[in-house]
Amino acid sequence: MIRLLKPGALLLAAAIWLPLLQLLYxxxxxxxxxxxxxxxxxxxxxxxxxxxxxxxxxxRAAELAxxxxxxxxxxxxxxxxxxxxxxxxxxxxxxxxxxALAALDRILDETLRLEREHGFTHFTLPYARRGAFVMQPPRxxxxxxELALLLGARRLVAERPEYRAPLAERARLIAERxxxxxxxxxxxxxxxxxxxxxxxxxxxxRIADVLEGRSEHAGLLRDWVATARRRLLHRESGLxxxxxxxxxxxxxxxxxxxxxxxxxxxxxxxxxxAEDQYRRGRGALYRSVLGFGYAREWPASWQGPRDIDSGPxxxxxxxxxxxxxxxxxxxASFEDRATLRGLLTTLDYAAFPARRxxxxxxxxxxxxxxxxxxxxxxxxxxxxxxxxxxxxYLGANGVGExxxxxxxxxxxxxxxxxxxxxx
Amino acid sequence: MTGDRAKLPRARGLLxxxxxxxxxxxxxxxxxxxxxxxxxxxxxxxxxxxxxxAIYVVLHLAATALAPVLILAAGIVALVTWRLRRAGxxxxx
Numbered sequence: 275m276i277r278l279l280k281p282g283a284l285l286l287a288a289a290i291w292l293p294l295l296q297l298l299y300x301x302x303x304x305x306x307x308x309x310x311x312x313x314x315x316x317x318x319x320x321x322x323x324x325x326x327x328x329x330x331x332x333x334r335a336a337e338l339a340x341x342x343x344x345x346x347x348x349x350x351x352x353x354x355x356x357x358x359x360x361x362x363x364x365x366x367x368x369x370x371x372x373x374a375l376a377a378l379d380r381i382l383d384e385t386l387r388l389e390r391e392h393g394f395t396h397f398t399l400p401y402a403r404r405g406a407f408v409m410q411p412p413r414x415x416x417x418x419x420e421l422a423l424l425l426g427a428r429r430l431v432a433e434r435p436e437y438r439a440p441l442a443e444r445a446r447l448i449a450e451r452x453x454x455x456x457x458x459x460x461x462x463x464x465x466x467x468x469x470x471x472x473x474x475x476x477x478x479x480r481i482a483d484v485l486e487g488r489s490e491h492a493g494l495l496r497d498w499v500a501t502a503r504r505r506l507l508h509r510e511s512g513l514x515x516x517x518x519x520x521x522x523x524x525x526x527x528x529x530x531x532x533x534x535x536x537x538x539x540x541x542x543x544x545x546x547x548a549e550d551q552y553r554r555g556r557g558a559l560y561r562s563v564l565g566f567g568y569a570r571e572w573p574a575s576w577q578g579p580r581d582i583d584s585g586p587x588x589x590x591x592x593x594x595x596x597x598x599x600x601x602x603x604x605x606a607s608f609e610d611r612a613t614l615r616g617l618l619t620t621l622d623y624a625a626f627p628a629r630r631x632x633x634x635x636x637x638x639x640x641x642x643x644x645x646x647x648x649x650x651x652x653x654x655x656x657x658x659x660x661x662x663x664x665x666x667y668l669g670a671n672g673v674g675e676x677x678x679x680x681x682x683x684x685x686x687x688x689x690x691x692x693x694x695x696x697x
Numbered sequence: 698m699t700g701d702r703a704k705l706p707r708a709r710g711l712l713x714x715x716x717x718x719x720x721x722x723x724x725x726x727x728x729x730x731x732x733x734x735x736x737x738x739x740x741x742x743x744x745x746x747x748x749x750x751a752i753y754v755v756l757h758l759a760a761t762a763l764a765p766v767l768i769l770a771a772g773i774v775a776l777v778t779w780r781l782r783r784a785g786x787x788x789x790x
Contacts (some may be wrong), residue, residue, distance in 0.1 A: 280706045287769035624735045671740040
């Protein structure tokens with residue numbers, strides 16, 4: 275009996291402590307993303323840090339070098355998520371609209387310049403240069419789709435005439451190439467179509483239509499969903515596969531890092547289909563242990579290769595940081611508060627937030643202007659925000675932080691699309 | 698019962714292990730290993746930084762999930778053995 279005292283005490287202590295641990299990291303109700311109104315204190319602090327990084331050339335160069343050493347895509351995607359977050363922040367808080375738009379314009383102008391000077395491969399993995407694209411001339415829907423989405427997001431917040439022609443041209447190219455494909459999809463890499471990129475492109479086309487007050491691409495959007503239901507669903511899980519050849523042959527099965535984004539983008543294209551994908555994804559990929567939520571990269575019915583998209587996967591739990599970060603975005607998009615709470619609890623526990631001086635509030639560092647600009651002019655004047663003012667996640671990288679910021683701010687932009695479409 | 702009492706477990710081992718984990722975690726934080734945890738997303742500057750980050754993550758888990766369990770278990774063991782000893786002394790009287 276005495277021999278069992280120590281193991282018994284350990285078991286009892288574990289039974290007491292482990293369920294309580296989540297309470298130390300669980301977000302307050304005010305920290306859960308809301309679909310409208312000013313950003314939460316966490317989102318505001320994260321935005322301050324992201325803007326400060328973007329405005330400080332030295333810090334930004336270091337962060338970009340850190341990301342690009344591993345994956346040039348992260349540089350590009352970081353711009354997209356931060357840009358989308360800024361568009362949402364501009365809609366959430368009219369008092370800070372000029373500041374957010376000035377930063378968004380800087381991101382757009384620099385990204386377009388880099389693409390013009392170095393080509394789309396500046397933002398892709400090296401194998402984009404090695405193989406032959408089926409569709410000629412070579413273009414990557416990864417780059418075209420996200421740039422079109424950002425241009426559209428900017429124009430939705432406030433019209434900027436200089437962006438009208440670039441968006442129209444990009445939308446024309448995207449639609450023309452997608453229509454050419456047997457499964458209405460265009461390549462991101464040689465003979466490699468990604469659900470992630472194709473759904474981003476569909477959302478961009480939808481926004482382009484809404485901006486012009488037309489329904490030019492409605493047929494393509496409808497046909498894409500019908501084709502996807504027939505050809506791009508994983509039989510066992512009913513989830514969208516993540517990558518496939520131009521002719522529709524599957525390459526990778528369902529992956530969290532693609533699926534959550536696809537569900538969020540498809541909200542603008544076919545809401546019932548998007549909700550179905552989110553619900554299935556939540557069932558197959560989301561797990562909660564003792565109040566800590568996380569997402570797996572693959573469902574139990576399909577095991578994919580560990581790669582740059584999945585990131586390191588925690589053994590036994592099969593938890594994937596990239597799938598979990600994007601699941602946060604999808605949960606916010608579908609207003610799934612239980613999942614949001616679980617994922618934010620894990621974020622606070624395992625992503626190592628570094629709270630810097632400055633305190634919560636708007637996303638301008640207290641006592642210092644971040645970016646000064648004439649409203650909607652796009653002419654940002656660099657000031658000197660203190661990058662230590664804000665919130666950073668040491669366990670994440672630049673793109674991870676941008677995804678988190680977007681997850682915490684999304685809502686108003688998609689609502690604006692719906693509102694204008696109804697009009 | 699008398700034989701069992703003679704071999705009553707001690708709480709000190711559990712307590713020392715729990716405190717040692719907390720101490721190591723504190724030390725690792727002071728040494729700046731926390732800054733290297735980007736290894737979680739596969740973004741690290743060097744193999745050394747990756748190893749430092751991995752060590753810090755393990756210590757973080759140990760200090761937050763394991764150390765409190767060890768310290769709590771030490772408290773439970775101490776309480777039970779104290780009661781058993783007191784009951785034993787009362788029997789002896």
